[in-house]
Amino acid sequence: MLSDLVRLRRARDLMDRDYAEPLDVPALARAAHMSPGHFSRSFRAAFGETPYSYLMTRRIERAKALLRRGDLSVTEVCFAVGCTSLGSFSSRFTELVGMSPSAYRARPHEQGAPIPACVAKIFTRPVRNAEPAADAQAVRRGEEPVRNGEAKPSARP
Incomplete structure (x- = not known):
């Protein structure tokens, strides 16, 4: 409705x-x-996605931006984005980003500096499951989404 x-x-x-x-x-x-x-x-x-999942994705996006600055500790970033448990924050960050907050903070980030934040946000958004993106790419190529490891040509002209 x-x-x-x-x-x-x-x-x-x-x-x-x-x-x-x-x-x-x-x-x-x-x-x-x-x-x-x-x-x-x-x-x-x-x-x-669930409301909690959506909220945590927003928090992790903001945490990534704060960690790229490098002037806050992981604990400070955790609390700055509204998380109350460093362990839960680190686990969720690692799940969504693929590396720990400390590792993300330590890696170089200068290459993305000239990219506007609004554009960077689109490409750095944490993705819980890569399948939807793969499905979207298959549809753009005119194929059926991948199922059981096989791509099938689309019946569409």
């Missing part, structure tokens, strides 16, 4: 804007004027 989508976008905008604040599903559901259960189900159906 269109009105639900508008309310879900309001909650998503809240996460984008206030990612460093202590946000939880009941608070986000209140912002969307929905029950927590309905909000979680609707959010996942509309955006393809």
Whole structure:
């Protein structure tokens, strides 16, 4: 329903804007004027991931930017982006980025300096699962998405 989508976008905008604040599903559901259960189900159906997953992706994106600056410790970055547990932050960062926050901070980042932040954000967004990107590339080439390791030509002209 269109009105639900508008309310879900309001909650998503809240996460984008206030990612460093202590946000939880009941608070986000209140912002969307929905029950927590309905909000979680609707959010996942509309955006393809849970509200918590979306929020953590925003936090990791911001953490990557702070770590590239190099003037904050990993612990300071963890708390600056709204995480309350260094262990959970490090685990999620490693899961999404492919390396620990310390390793990410230590690697050189000068090559991306001339790229505008809005463009860099698109290409450095943490991706939980590479399959959707591979599926999108297959569709652009006119093939069916990869299933069981085989690409099949599309029946489309």
